[in-house]
Amino acid sequence: MASITASFTSLSCSLKPNQAFNRVSKLGSVSLSTSGKIFPSLRMQPGSFRVSCAAKPETVEKVIKIVREQLALTDESEVAGHSKFAQLGADSLDTVEIVMGLEEEFGISVEEETAQAILTVQDAADLIEKLIENKCD
Structure with a gap:
């Protein structure tokens, strides 16, 4: 979607x-x-x-997994679609690394201006599905 x-x-x-x-x-x-x-x-x-x-639940889950790995969050740390990267402790370098991880996992390329607009897990998942859909057109 x-x-x-x-x-x-x-x-x-x-x-x-x-x-x-x-x-x-x-x-x-x-x-x-x-x-x-x-x-x-x-x-x-x-x-x-x-x-x-909203993006598919499986896309959100993959994004959550990548965010957890990049930020070295424990399984007990609450990470959901509404979670803001900054509130999870991400700085600008962490955010760049998250985007790079998403690009690698999903086989997409995210423009720098677009990457700067990603503030939450849900933002990332929605963008991923949009880019995948555009790639298929």
């Missing part, structure tokens, strides 16, 4: 209980599971719409 960002001038979208699909201008359809919940009025910044999907 990947994160999709799109910009356009107008958006018309309504959510109703049990409605599975909503049409969005120039994007085709976006699948939304409401699980019977009623959503209040949605407000967005003019000209922008974003859909985000």
